[in-house]
Amino acid sequence: MSSILVQVIVGGLLLGAVYALFSSGLTLIWGMMNIVNFAHGDFVMLGMYVAFVVWTMLGVGPFVGAPVAALVLATLGIIVYFALIRSVMKGPMLAQILGTFGLALLLRYSVFWGFGANFLTLPGDIVGGTYDVFGIKLQASRLLAGVVALLVTLGLHVLLTRTSLGSKMLAVSEDATAAQLMGIRPDSMQAIAWAIAAGATGIAGALIATFFYIAPTVGETLGIVAFVTVSLGGFGSVPGALVAGLLIGVIESLSAYLIGAVYKDIVVYSLFLCFLWFRPQGLMGKT
Amino acid sequence: MKLKHIVGLLSAAAMSVVLAGAASAQDKTVKIGMILPLSGNAASAGVHGKAAIETAVEIINTGNPGLGNLPVTKNAGLKGLGGAKVEVVFADNQGSPAVGQNQALRLITEEKVVALAGAYQSGITLTTSAIAEKYGIPFVNGESVAANLTERGFKWFFRVTPVASDFARIYLDFLKELKASGIKTDNVAIVHENTEYGTSVASVITSVFKENGLSIALDIPYAANTTDVQSQVLQLKDKKPDVLIMVSYTSDAILYAKTMQALDYKPPMMIADNSGFSDPSFIKTAGKLTQGIFNRSSFAIGAAGTPTYLINEIYKKKSGGDDLDDTAARQMQGFFVLVDAIDRAGSTEPAKIQAALKATDLKPDQLMMGYKGVKFDDKGQNILAAGLVIQLQDGENYVPVWPKQLAKTAPALPYKGW
Amino acid sequence: MRRFLWPLVALALVIIYPLVFTTPFQQRLGALILLYAIAASAWNIIGGYAGQVSVGHVVFFGCGAYAAMGAYSHFGLPPLAGIPAGIAAAVLIAAVIGVPTLRLSGHYFSMATIAVAELARLIVTNVEFLGAAVGLSGPTVPRTVFDLSFISALPYYYLFLAVLLITLGITWWMANSRMGFYLRAIKDSERAARSLGAPASRVKLYAFMLSAGLTSVAGALYAMIVGFVDPESGLGILVSVKMLIMAALGGAGLLFGPLVGAAILVPLEEISNNLLGGKGAGLTFVVYGAIIVIIARFQPGGILALINRLWAKRKTPKTPDTEAAAGASNAP
Known part of the structure; x- marks a missing residue:
């Protein structure tokens, strides 16, 4: 294998880790509440802007920016849950799409209003430069995002499967009425789920901001990738999103390199559709 | 075939409405419509274009004798129209050909603009200029580069930019x-x-x-x-x-x-x-x-004191500190060409503006861009555009x-x- | 027969609208409301009545739009002549993608249709015959009346109205046929419907194909009034979302729901753009987004469901529409 091909695959894995990172919040909400959050990409976008503001005001990078973004977004998640989602959940699935689509526009253009349409970036060396490992280039900012993606996935997985909070949340998602009879308050569990999901998305945004451009409309681009990642991984499966993210990243990189950049999305969508034919519940989804 | 006549009559009627509206506004202001992507993915470019046009309007309306031979900048307002001021109505095309058309229609029929400019994305320039063509309103484009725009046999479409x-x-x-x-x-x-x-x-x-x-x-x-x-x-x-x-x-x-x-x-x-x-x-x-x-x-800011430098200084105040880039500058140049034609026409009548645009013959020293001049061929393309x-x-x-x-x-x- | 009274009054108002609001912009606005009402009503058949939330309907919209513009730019025919080809293509594509995707439940179906739509957009962007990234345009100057290229929006208005009436007629007929009965049963519980012997797969597929064919007509009409189609405006995911939110906001699964949704959202979008768009500060969509959020928050079943409920409170006898409304808000 030529060293360039290795570089393509390594680049794809790092890209895929980032996809997984900003998809984990979406899959959590989707799996727990059966809600499609059309504003998810815009949550990522908000995380990026928080990181940018932190950098402009304090001159510090994502080590401060990411926790701040997590806090800000978690707060927003709780507000969104109580102000919108709680009542929208009672309606048909369409009401969720309607509500979260409206929310997406509202968030996107509020940021546009506040920050303008200009493209922004963080300085390229905010996390560190590029490492050279046996001729393979590893960008520190992407490496950090990849490591955090693994940690977040692991953290969410442990939370859901090994803690009492997690089992309570899963109980609510299985059967809210039964959970209530057991003394669990569905409302607070779901609000917590929104806080965790939005917080994780905030971290993702803050980290992506270190190597991506920042603009009000960036959520549109990222949102669709997150949808595909989550449905390929299986709704609600956090490890599924990680595997799916890595898979999509590598497939994109390889097909862009071997077939051509314009065909990479065609390859990904076609494979995704074929895959659904054989396994309608996604990689790790429940039947 | 009967419908053709009806269509013709309707357009004539629409035109007379436009003319009536324009005549009453003549002694005060000349209204021009500007369509730009002010939201969506291209909003960054649209917002800069808006700042550029605002800069041009300020220069035209207050007069700025320091800008060399650049037409319509010497004294306040338009000399040819008794010192009339220029007013621009901005509209957002939202990155959609259909929305661009709606806005073109609104600007022509409700805002009664005498001419249109814009619309950045070539596809939207294509659909909006079709509305202007149907209504017989001049449309001056300073920035869209798709070849097909000037291949449609339009009589009211003029493009200043190189392609x-x-x-x-x-x-x-x-x-x-x-x-x-x-x-x-x-x-x-x-x-x-x-x-x-x-x-x-x-x-x-x-x-x-x-x-x-x-x-x-x-x-x-x-x-x-x-x-x-x-x-x-x-x-x-x-x-x-x-x-x-x-x-x-x-x-x-x-x-x-x-x-x-x-x-x-x-x-x-x-x-x-x-x-x-x-x-x-x-x-x-x-x-x-x-x-x-x-x-x-086709644009360079130039040394301190040159006309382009002075224009950029005014622009920076409108854009929040950004320098004038080539795309926004081309839009601005297109706008100057349009206003110059209106000034020379001495009238806000669309046909007279159209005639003046056709007769446009600007020399390099009359431009803010590095074109060899501005002169339109039969298709409405500037044959002296250069970079x-x-x-x-x-x-x-x-x-x-x-x-x-x-x-x-x-x-x-x-x-x-x- | 009193249940026909209000629809007839509404119809009369719709017919009179362009004679009262006579400025070109108002007439075009009216035409666009009807156009989006056609698209959203077509979507409503599969998305509202059958409860299969397709986010890929823009594929069918694009079939119509590209067929109409292709008829003109490749064969010199009036765009109108492309409509049958557009319908045929849309129905065929619906059949091909419907068989595998309609097996998928809930969100997976939505996701699969998004993927199909993106796939179509990406492929067309690379197909020279379909104008690739540049797109196809229609006649600017009409050669004959059949080119349907008018200055005034008035002819479009009545043309669209006629098509909308046909669309609503087909929807009504379908909703009251055995197929409509099956669809409602499937929407409530597909498993129950199947166990009671409803041919669920077949009925869903027919509804999908019917919906696709009508959507393609909407696409063709769109291309005619705008005179242009490119991958973004003819196959962009936002067009699908628009159909969906209009139906949802008005009342999905109700005959007049999409019309009500279009009559609210299209003017809202245009007027907020007229008033705020020129400022270049993004305020148009702040307002637009906020209003959608508020409606979804306080009226998740759609505006028409609310009207019907208020109506039913005044007069106790139930009309079929309110039953359907109740069905809509029961859905998962």
């Missing part, structure tokens, strides 16, 4: 001259985004180069809203072209700059086709990573480097990067 074939020729002549001086330019790669802008520019460059015996060794199209460009950069790293030509919007241009640094790839020579690489937000965010990149432009090659040197400034008579310094090679 893709003009740029291709600039690149070709520039490369030929470099080759003559011993620089390797045989192996050319084009990387372009695949919407209408990138596709049409790349295909014109390819065919012009081919006609002149220069082949394009590598052609990499990609989607502008892509999340990642590592594979494309690695492909380039593998193929090692002598000259890399990039046709990109802003978001992808930023990604390329960052990725090329991360993967440590520097082509010996890199030419960027305007758009993304000229966007002030690109220069601010990624300019330090792309030192030595060539770009085409020059600029290079990003010493930080965040593009300086003219070619052709020699307009150059401030010599082109610096090889490409420096970061």
Whole structure:
């Protein structure tokens, strides 16, 4: 294998880790509440802007920016849950799409209003430069995002499967009425789920901001990738999103390199559709 | 066939309404409609275009004798219309051809504008100018480059900007001259985004180069809203072209700059086709990573005290500190050409403005852009549109480097990067 | 027969509208409301009545739009002549993608249709015959009446109205046929419907194909009034979302729901753009987004469901519409 091909695959894995990172919040909400959050990409976008503001005001990078973004977004998640989602959940699935689509526009253009349409970036060396490992280039900012993606996935997985909070949340998602009879308050569990999901998305945004451009409309681009990642991984499966993210990243990189950049999305969508034919519940989804 | 007459009558009726509206406004203001992408993916460009037009309006309405021979700037208001002021109604096309049309219709029939300008994206310029054509209202475009715009037999459409074939020729002549001086330019790669802008520019460059015996060794199209460009950069790293030509919007241009640094790839020579690489937000965010990149432009800010420098000073106040880039400057030049025609027509009657536009013959010293002049052919295309090659040197400034008579310094090679 | 009274009054108002609001912009606005009402009503058949939330309907919209513009730019025919080809293509594509995707439940179906739509957009962007990234345009100057290229929006208005009436007629007929009965049963519980012997797969597929064919007509009409189609405006995911939110906001699964949704959202979008768009500060969509959020928050079943409920409170006898409304808000 030529060293360039290795570089393509390594680049794809790092890209895929980032996809997984900003998809984990979406899959959590989707799996727990059966809600499609059309504003998810815009949550990522908000995380990026928080990181940018932190950098402009304090001159510090994502080590401060990411926790701040997590806090800000978690707060927003709780507000969104109580102000919108709680009542929208009672309606048909369409009401969720309607509500979260409206929310997406509202968030996107509020940021546009506040920050303008200009493209922004963080300085390229905010996390560190590029490492050279046996001729393979590893960008520190992407490496950090990849490591955090693994940690977040692991953290969410442990939370859901090994803690009492997690089992309570899963109980609510299985059967809210039964959970209530057991003394669990569905409302607070779901609000917590929104806080965790939005917080994780905030971290993702803050980290992506270190190597991506920042603009009000960036959520549109990222949102669709997150949808595909989550449905390929299986709704609600956090490890599924990680595997799916890595898979999509590598497939994109390889097909862009071997077939051509314009065909990479065609390859990904076609494979995704074929895959659904054989396994309608996604990689790790429940039947 | 009867309906044709009805359509004709309706348009005549609509026109008389427009004329009546215009006549009453004549003694005070001249209303012009400007359609721009003020939301959506191209909003960054639209907002800069808006600032540019606001700058032009301020210059025209207050008068600015320091701007050399630039028409309609000497005294306040339009001399030909008894000192009438210009008023611009801005409209957002939201990146949609249908919305652009709705706004064109509103500007013509409700706001009673005497002429239209815009609309940035070629596809939207196409649909909005069709409305202007139906209503018999002049439409002046300063920025859209798609070839088909002037191939429709329109009588009310005028385009001031150079088009893709003009740029291709600039690149070709520039490369030929470099080759003559011993620089390797045989192996050319084009990387372009695949919407209408990138596709049409790349295909014109390819065919012009081919006609002149220069082949394009590598052609990499990609989607502008892509999340990642590592594979494309690695492909380039593998193929090692002598000259890399990039046709990109802003978001992808930023990604390329960052990725090329991360993967440590520097082509010996890199030419960027305007758009993304000229966007002030690109220069601010990624300019330090792309030192030595060539770009085409028809605009240069120039030395302190020159008209273009003074215009840029006013523009900076409107844009929040950004310098005037080539795209916004081309829009501004288009607007000046339109206002000059209205001034010379001495009337806000569409037919008279149309006649004045047809008679336009501006000399280079009457322009803020580096065109050889402005003169329209039968199709409404400016046949004297031209450009020059600029290079990003010493930080965040593009300086003219070619052709020699307009150059401030010599082109610096090889490409420096970061 | 009193249940026909209000629809007839509404119809009379719709017919009179362009004669009262006579400025070109108001007439065009009216035409666009009807156009989006056609598209959203077509979507409503599969998305509302059958409860299969397709986010890929823009594929069918694009079939119509590209067929109409292709008829003109490749064969010199009036765009109108492309409509049958557009319908045929849309129905065929619906059949091909419907068989595998309609097996998928809930969100997976939505996701699969998004993928199909993106796939179509990406492929067409690379197909030279379909104008690739540049797109196809229609006649600017009409050669004959059949080119349907008018200055005034008035002819479009009545043309669209006629098509909308046909669309609503087909929807009504379908909703009251055995197929409509099956669809409602499937929407409530597909498993129950199957166990009671409803041919669920077949009925869903027919509804999908019917919906696709009508959507393609909407696409063709769109291309005619705008005179242009490119991958973004003819196959962009936002067009699908628009159909969906209009139906949802008005009342999905109700006959007049999409019309009500279009009559609210289209003017809202245009007027907020007229008033705020020129400022270049993004305020248009702040307002637009906020209003959608508020409606979704306080009226998740759609505006028409609310009207019907208020109506039913005044008069106790139930009309079929209110039953359908109740069905809509029961859905998961």
